[in-house]
Amino acid sequence: MLRLLLLAGTLLAMLTSFARAETPSLLSPDQAFRAQLVVTADGSYAVHFNVEPGYYLYRDRFAFTSEPATPLQPVFPKGELKDDPSFGRVEVFKHNVTVTLQGKPPAGTAIKARFQGCADVGVCYPPQTVLLRPGENRDGGVDALFGASSDSSGGGTSGGSAGWGDAGYFSGSKITTIALFFIAGVGLALTACMYPLLPILSSIVLGPGSSGRGRALWLSAVYVQGLALTYTLVGVAAALTGTLLTVWLQQPWVIGAFALFFVAMATAMFGGYQLQLPGSWQSRLSHLASRLPGGHTGPVFVMGALSALIVGPCVAPPLAAALAYLGQRGDVVLGGGALYALALGIGTPLLIVGAAGSAVLPRLSGKTMQRMKMVFGVVMLGMAIWIARPLWQSWLPGEHAIAFEPVRSVAELQDKVAAARGKPVIVDFYADWCISCIEFERETLSDPRVQTALDGFVRLRADVTQNTAADAALLKHFGLYGPPALLFYNAEGQLLRQRVIGFQNADAFLATLNTVQGTP
Template sequence: RVAPIPEGDAAPTRTLNPNPVLFGLSDLWSGRDDVASIKSYLENAKPFYLFAGFFILGIALAFTPCVLPMLPILSSIVLGRQDGGPISKTRSAYLALAYILGMALLYALAGVLTAALGSGVQRALQSPIALILFALLLLFLAGSLFGLYELKMPQAWQNKVDQLAGRQKGGSIAGAFSLGAISTLVASPCITAPLASVLGFVAQTGSMALGGGLLFVMALGMGLPLLLIAMGARSFLPQTGAWMMWLQRGLGLVLIALAIWIVWPAMSVVAGNQNQTSPRTEKRISSDLVFQVVRSSEELERILQRAKAENKPVMLDYYADWCISCKEMEAITFTNPEVAKAMSRFVLVQADVTINSQQSQALLKQFSLYGPPAILFFNGAGDEQKSFRVVGFMAPSRFLERLQELGAK
């Protein structure tokens, strides 16, 4: 049984539509940075509506920046040619379904592992080592797209696959399955609030069957737009020819760009490790915003107690150098003049969990978090305003609204 989520003192709650008939894509997607609302729905929904909600969530996640780059890759697979002939519609369906199944099975495995091991899986996927491995994998795939080498299964395995598929012409079903799994790895470093809340819910239930089933259904939803695009793209794309070679090279460039984008934040960790003898205790975002940096629960507790004694509200920002959404919050949201002005009344604290140490794990577990970014608010009495938590990136306008609601309490 999952423990209920406590609500803030008289704070306005943000709940998803409890009516299963009206529970739709817009409800779920509009609450993408309200992690407590999503978890509240997960804990109270009936199994049928729970799985339906996860399927809809998957459709929404298919249009995030992490998944969209895989669309042209899938299209290039199902629209390819073999032995000078176009791939049939039936073969296209097999390839697209193989891609989706590969993605769904890996997400199901992630759900099972998360239920079994708790927050450690989520944290491990965000570590600098994991990000670097993902980037190297993308570079390896890019090399094959540039023709440096060819990725093939052993011939005996390929023959068996062809026999099972009825020896139809076209691309490799095993290759499509593998790329589906790889697309999961590409998306995993991008921590969105829905995925963070899902993994948090799964970790709390401890049910491996439920965890695997929910993420499997979510991945099927993610794959639905891919399947529709793959099946419909044949009608409006030109005949295959020399342009396919340029498309392949272009996809290679996309994978290289993705590798750089994923690994770039992790590089700052290496640079930061050069100065571990004198870690910074303050971080200046702008001339008016200075965060006190803490790296342990003891340091955080001292600041919270001091703010409580002075009856000052606190804004606690969980941050890591390798966290892309954390960088976006600092560069886009915190630097907004109106947001910065509203933040100035808070004691600003940043919990730096860049290094996956026991102290960082303790900081996250202290408030049942599964990784950055997360922003918590405390009133002058030292009580957290739980319904105002922010998990994931939030645009300046919405974050300003959140701060104004806090000021009205």
């Protein structure tokens, strides 16, 4: 039992490590928001944005033009409302979003996309502009299947951690893509997702008319083919519907449903209810089995098809990535073949179990199975928390604050630091479009304790609202991606290691100031 608990802890540690790897403390804007131009089957354009967990895009900060400059009218999916004390209720996209562009530009037309977003930690990026060309990254393989990192070779952005449905991770032929889907399926089969299928498979292999290892293997193969055919149809549907399926998969309610499914599955693992096919289904399948030639073959195939629906929500996160990618490719053959390979990968361990027949499945029953159920339950709860993580939100209040002296360039900042004459200096990077900057000013800098602590500082402010070349140079000089950020110089004019990135409340900022004032 101790070993099983250690196993559960290890799996959860891997899960949280993966989540941390997916969302570093702060990404560059081209890593946090990756754009790709998608050409649909009817020749119209759409732009898909991969938004990393912990980041979001503003709906009203998008603009699209074709080259030469011709404005294009975007059609957005429904976003999320974010309450902001300065800007009111603003609509944001905290997950991947596909923006459809009305009209059909001439073939080969490049699209210029302008957008702006922020990180949940409080840092807002300056407006970004990328030039997107059709046909680039169309030969990639299974991109971002599990949120893996990728360097895009086109589409105007590069680098960063890819999320569900981003294009361009693996490059290769259709055979390579299909092989990667098969490997991914084997990986999914080694998770708790396969557990609901074991009781079904045991009833097939150990049931009447299935005596003999050869017969058990045959029935297992039929079962897996039913599973695979269902996935094939889903893959074809993804290729035919294109970005419409991508938009549907990224809706918050879909992510919430997946998380609730994992909670329900964990409850079943802990013994809250019995996980099995409904009795009415079992009766109907038994009735069909007695009437069909060949005994169990027909109902077993149907069981396999139904099992795809049972296991589908469990594999939803990587499946969402796969379907979004296939929707962007628009290749029906690739879509069907890739999902067929994924299902075969999921079914491979089931075939092994079927080949072993009655020699294996009894060992998975009794106390061993109960212990495994507990392990799977813990892991599923962890997965529910991980999946729902992008839906978490924070609300921060705001107030007014004290004045700062403006600086507009690196040279001007250096001159004013040199002129500080033995006093420490604080440099505040600010922008009007930065919600967290307004929050920091009204919530933190307005606190009387903070204002008293800042009396001894020369206060400088770099306002990067206009995002000019000088603004970009200031940010780059200090290795910053956007506001808010506060830097500190000591009385000797030396830049200190301590800095504030994102929002801090008054108590936390006072602790930072105390540390800064105690640093020589």
